[in-house]
Amino acid sequence: MCGIVAAVADRNIVSVLLEGLRRLEYRGYDSAGLALVTPNGLQRLRAVGRVAELEAQVSASGAAGSAGIAHTRWATHGVPCERNAHPHVSGGLAVVHNGIIENHEALRARLKQEGYEFTSDTDTEVVAHLVAAELKKTPDLFAATRAAITQLQGAYALAVLRETDPDRVIVAREGSPLLLGLSDQGNYAASDASALLQVTRRIVYLENGDCAELTRDSYRITRVDGTPVVRDETESHLSADAVELGPYRHYMQKEIFEQPVALANTLEMLGTARSIQPGLFGANTEEVLKDVRQVLIVACGTSFHAGLVARYWLEAIAGIPCSVEVASEYRYRDSVPDSNTLVVTLSQSGETADTLAALQHAKALGMTKTLCICNVPESSLVRENALRFITRAGPEIGVASTKAFTTQLASLYLLTLIFAKLRGRLAPEVEAAELQALRHLPVAVSKVLELEPQIRAWSERFAMKQDALFLGRGRHYPIALEGALKLKEISYIHAEAYPAGELKHGPLALVDKDMPVIAVAPNDALLEKLKSNLQEVRARGGELYVFADADSEMTDSEGVHVLLLPEHYGQLSALLHVIPLQLLAYHVALVRGTDVDKPRNLAKSVTVE
Numbered sequence: 001m002c003g004i005v006a007a008v009a010d011r012n013i014v015s016v017l018l019e020g021l022r023r024l025e026y027r028g029y030d031s032a033g034l035a036l037v038t039p040n041g042l043q044r045l046r047a048v049g050r051v052a053e054l055e056a057q058v059s060a061s062g063a064a065g066s067a068g069i070a071h072t073r074w075a076t077h078g079v080p081c082e083r084n085a086h087p088h089v090s091g092g093l094a095v096v097h098n099g100i101i102e103n104h105e106a107l108r109a110r111l112k113q114e115g116y117e118f119t120s121d122t123d124t125e126v127v128a129h130l131v132a133a134e135l136k137k138t139p140d141l142f143a144a145t146r147a148a149i150t151q152l153q154g155a156y157a158l159a160v161l162r163e164t165d166p167d168r169v170i171v172a173r174e175g176s177p178l179l180l181g182l183s184d185q186g187n188y189a190a191s192d193a194s195a196l197l198q199v200t201r202r203i204v205y206l207e208n209g210d211c212a213e214l215t216r217d218s219y220r221i222t223r224v225d226g227t228p229v230v231r232d233e234t235e236s237h238l239s240a241d242a243v244e245l246g247p248y249r250h251y252m253q254k255e256i257f258e259q260p261v262a263l264a265n266t267l268e269m270l271g272t273a274r275s276i277q278p279g280l281f282g283a284n285t286e287e288v289l290k291d292v293r294q295v296l297i298v299a300c301g302t303s304f305h306a307g308l309v310a311r312y313w314l315e316a317i318a319g320i321p322c323s324v325e326v327a328s329e330y331r332y333r334d335s336v337p338d339s340n341t342l343v344v345t346l347s348q349s350g351e352t353a354d355t356l357a358a359l360q361h362a363k364a365l366g367m368t369k370t371l372c373i374c375n376v377p378e379s380s381l382v383r384e385n386a387l388r389f390i391t392r393a394g395p396e397i398g399v400a401s402t403k404a405f406t407t408q409l410a411s412l413y414l415l416t417l418i419f420a421k422l423r424g425r426l427a428p429e430v431e432a433a434e435l436q437a438l439r440h441l442p443v444a445v446s447k448v449l450e451l452e453p454q455i456r457a458w459s460e461r462f463a464m465k466q467d468a469l470f471l472g473r474g475r476h477y478p479i480a481l482e483g484a485l486k487l488k489e490i491s492y493i494h495a496e497a498y499p500a501g502e503l504k505h506g507p508l509a510l511v512d513k514d515m516p517v518i519a520v521a522p523n524d525a526l527l528e529k530l531k532s533n534l535q536e537v538r539a540r541g542g543e544l545y546v547f548a549d550a551d552s553e554m555t556d557s558e559g560v561h562v563l564l565l566p567e568h569y570g571q572l573s574a575l576l577h578v579i580p581l582q583l584l585a586y587h588v589a590l591v592r593g594t595d596v597d598k599p600r601n602l603a604k605s606v607t608v609e
């Protein structure tokens with residue numbers, strides 16, 4: 001979603017702003033812009049489309065300056081067009097904004113009455129005019145910005161620049177991520193540390209309600225009322241190289257093939273031990289989990305699907321009741337809280353607005369036993385939980401999540417084993433075998449990845465279809481959901497997933513020769529039932545594409561295409577069965593020529609609700 005980069009330094013910062021925006025491209029956006037203080041006043045450049053278009057404008061204009069703000073916009077209020085692209089300006093000042101100003105209509109009406117003219121449909125433009133209005137009462141940009149902020153409702157990360165303040169950038173945060181980057185050559189701000197690694201690793205994370213004033217050789221942070229606050233400086237350990245594409249054609253492809261390494265890194269701390277240490281989730285894990293009677297998992301998108309798989313594990317292996325909810329539903333629902341619930345939030349980014357709000361909601365209901373499983377150690381979510389587990393998938397750039405999903409699953413399996421152990425349900429020899437199975441996962445996943453040529457061949461046939469139906473049973477039903485999500489996200493083929501037992505209760509009506517049906521068919525207790533469901537599809541002329549295990553005794557026949565996965569992997573087979581579905585979606589999208597890494601209308605990190 002929207003990204004912010006701001007800089008004030010002792011040199012021309014245009015290249016820093018542009019490189020920062022490029023590093024944020026993966027979040028998804030539809031237009032980009034920047035504003036600079038130049039000797040001739042404020043210069044603003046904006047472009048619809050990619051950062052490369054903005055860069056072309058910048059080089060054509062020869063724009064240069066030592067203070068600037070820049071933005072990638074993902075449209076919420078107003079269509080993607082240059083007029084709506086940030087920065088928005090008012091009276092010699094410029095503003096970029098992430099988030100949503102919820103009371104923008106009332107503010108707009110008031111500001112119009114005061115004589116301010118609006119040139120965009122965005123909620124952000126009210127902020128520019130509000131700061132301009134406050135500057136009539138105080139000459140100080142920092143004070144005026146804070147006064148403007150007190151009138152805002154909603155979520156925001158903001159950066160403000162003024163042409164008469166060539167050595168100053170003001171920033172503020174409430175609900176949307178923002179951090180400062182410090183260096184001897186200048187000071188910076190961004191919505192994501194990866195944008196600033198090019199210039200510094202010295203990071204200060206702002207908290208909600210913080211505002212900051214940056215100059216080239218100083219910074220100060222206050223609360224909105226002006227009270228000074230001190231926030232710790234940390235060193236970012238993000239790898240700058242990890243976001244390079246390398247030999248791959250797309251980030252999604254790279255990330256699918258990185259899964260063996262991502263899993264190995266995530267599980268590295270297991271070492272060669274034959275028993276699992278609860279401390280993996282934090283030093284006080286046993287204390288927090290002691291009286292837990294149930295688990296509530298909240299998440300969005302692909303992370304939600306990981307939670308759905310985990311429910312099968314937690315109930316079957318650890319014997320603990322588990323419910324899983326979409327975060328945007330849970331946060332607004334009247335639910336029945338139980339303080340002995342472990343609330344587990346799952347998130348690749350750790351910045352998903354609904355997941356963060358769902359956690360706050362649970363805490364406000366008195367549920368303080370909280371655990372997050374997250375891929376970004378420096379994210380907002382990680383800072384707000386009693387227990388945490390960091391998946392070590394490395395930066396995930398493709399909008400469609402892949403390696404974050406499988407590493408979340410591995411982490412959730414560890415959680416299941418810890419619960420099982422604490423509840424006396426894990427015999428030592430079973431524990432050792434489970435850990436061995438986890439350690440073997442990277443090898444098992446590598447073998448599944450070798451199926452790519454066959455899946456590529458299948459994808460040619462899918463590319464012409466308008467719809468697809470995914471079927472699975474038990475813990476592989478969420479895998480079918482994930483397969484359908486991947487396909488629709490990046491190929492724009494309408495896809496639905498059903499538990500196979502539900503086939504006769506509706507979706508069978510859709511099945512004909514034009515509807516491919518993809519079945520996730522591991523060799524488990526439900527295989528024979530699933531085979532009967534597949535017969536029902538064949539009887540209606542539906543073409544079947546079956547992902548089965550090597551020992552499932554399924555073979556190709558008329559209208560039935562079978563691809564055998566090399567290993568039968570028991571409870572962990574969900575991790576293997578999702579891989580071919582990721583590859584299928586990727587190759588179908590390639591054939592259809594869609595923008596694999598940045599599918600239309602979607603964003604990587606959904607920082608607004």
Ligand code: G6P
Pocket residue numbers: 300301302303346347348349350351352355399400401602603604605606
């Ligand atoms: C967006 C992304 C998805 C992701 C979801 C949840 O929709 O496009 O890939 O699964 O957000 O994101 P999170 O970072 O919380 O896992």
